[in-house]
Amino acid sequence: MIAAVGLLAGLLLGLVLQPSVPLALQPYLPIAVVAALDATFGALRAYLDGIFDDKVFVISFVSNVVIAALIVYLGDQLGVGNQLSTGVVVVLGIRIFSNVAAIRRHVLHA
Amino acid sequence: MSNAPGDDRRPAPAQPLRSWDLLSRLSDSAVDDDYARLAARRESMRPQAQGPGRRRPGWGVGVVVVLGLMLSASALQAQGSEPAEARERSALVDQIEERRTSISRSTSTLQGLQDEIAALQGDASSAGARGESLLDTVERSRILTGSGPVEGPGVRIVVDDADDAATVEGGTVLDRDLQVLVNGLWQAEAEALSINGQRLGPTSAIRVAGRAITVNYRPLTPPYVISAIGDPDTLEARFSETAAGQSWFQLESNYGIRFDMEYVADLSLPGVPAGRLRLRNALQDRVAR
Numbered sequence: 001m002i003a004a005v006g007l008l009a010g011l012l013l014g015l016v017l018q019p020s021v022p023l024a025l026q027p028y029l030p031i032a033v034v035a036a037l038d039a040t041f042g043a044l045r046a047y048l049d050g051i052f053d054d055k056v057f058v059i060s061f062v063s064n065v066v067i068a069a070l071i072v073y074l075g076d077q078l079g080v081g082n083q084l085s086t087g088v089v090v091v092l093g094i095r096i097f098s099n100v101a102a103i104r105r106h107v108l109h110a
Numbered sequence: 111m112s113n114a115p116g117d118d119r120r121p122a123p124a125q126p127l128r129s130w131d132l133l134s135r136l137s138d139s140a141v142d143d144d145y146a147r148l149a150a151r152r153e154s155m156r157p158q159a160q161g162p163g164r165r166r167p168g169w170g171v172g173v174v175v176v177l178g179l180m181l182s183a184s185a186l187q188a189q190g191s192e193p194a195e196a197r198e199r200s201a202l203v204d205q206i207e208e209r210r211t212s213i214s215r216s217t218s219t220l221q222g223l224q225d226e227i228a229a230l231q232g233d234a235s236s237a238g239a240r241g242e243s244l245l246d247t248v249e250r251s252r253i254l255t256g257s258g259p260v261e262g263p264g265v266r267i268v269v270d271d272a273d274d275a276a277t278v279e280g281g282t283v284l285d286r287d288l289q290v291l292v293n294g295l296w297q298a299e300a301e302a303l304s305i306n307g308q309r310l311g312p313t314s315a316i317r318v319a320g321r322a323i324t325v326n327y328r329p330l331t332p333p334y335v336i337s338a339i340g341d342p343d344t345l346e347a348r349f350s351e352t353a354a355g356q357s358w359f360q361l362e363s364n365y366g367i368r369f370d371m372e373y374v375a376d377l378s379l380p381g382v383p384a385g386r387l388r389l390r391n392a393l394q395d396r397v398a399r
Contacts, residue, residue: 002171006171006172006178012178014180014181014186021183036176037181049141053148055169057169057170060144091136094136
């Protein structure tokens with residue numbers, strides 16, 4: 001519940017403040033968001049499984065975001081940025097999908 | 111790896127299944143293993159731990175807030191870039207329209223200018239034709255008035271007193287005889303005449319002054335050389351048909367006056383002296399009237 005309120009607060013904060021993303025980070029923001037979503041859905045599933053842990057969530061979130069952005073950055077430097085970001089999105093997408101499916105099972109069968 | 115051919119003792123699965131392996135492994139590890147590992151450790155260390163969801167929120171909430179921020183920021187960024195493209199597009203479309211109208215304007219201007227050019231060319235050619243005919247007229251007038259020197263084919267006539275002119279009556283060439291000869295040549299369509307190098311203009315007179323014959327008020331001495339520019343094919347024949355030709359034939363045969371006519375391919379005649387070109391007449395006094 002508190003997490004949902006926090007999410008809403010973050011969304012509103014972003015909409016109200018309209019933070020300007022530094023130009024150098026702009027290409028990596030979308031992929032970082034996808035990575036963050038993956039970490040969050042994983043955390044939600046863990047919460048429903050009863051094994052949620054605050055520290056693990058923070059670490060996985062931060063490392064997911066940083067690693068995704070780094071991979072895309074590396075791809076950009078090597079000239080395969082588009083392909084690598086596609087790969088990252090596919091992997092993270094599959095993970096999000098299976099997490100959401102597990103959450104759905106939890107919610108509907110619980 | 112376990113898939114190395116050396117230690118693969120199980121029957122190998124069909125090759126296409128391997129990619130499904132990857133996918134299923136992906137979805138199996140969708141949740142960080144750390145959750146389970148930590149939970150297991152907690153279970154073993156503190157069996158009396160509180161249930162899930164009872165824990166107080168800590169860093170996780172901040173992370174969720176950050177997630178919301180990132181979501182809205184990237185959504186705004188994705189939306190913000192779209193209107194920019196649309197603006198660019200519409201600006202380009204505007205530019206295209208503008209260029210199109212300017213092109214059509216230029217085309218119509220071009221059309222108008224081309225019409226104008228065609229009209230002016232027509233004007234110029236008609237003016238050129240008019241100018242050409244005017245030049246012809248001027249040239250003909252110049253020849254006929256004798257205002258400038260002329261060159262061309264024609265005949266040269268040498269006239270002289272008879273050998274016995276001093277003793278025999280009528281053996282000398284008179285001014286009247288020359289007048290007749292010149293008029294006959296004009297009648298035979300001569301274009302320009304001169305006597306002893308004196309060009310005959312409209313106001314030139316051939317008359318006697320004392321014992322000498324004058325042309326343009328210049329006294330001449332025999333023999334008189336008359337140069338006539340005209341059509342050399344017809345000039346001589348036509349002259350002989352005129353009354354002047356007949357009378358000169360009689361002069362030649364009756365009085366022995368010398369008359370020689372010869373064809374000359376290239377005669378060159380001077381202009382009439384400048385004083386003979388101006389026509390003077392009395393002017394009415396306007397005040398007196």
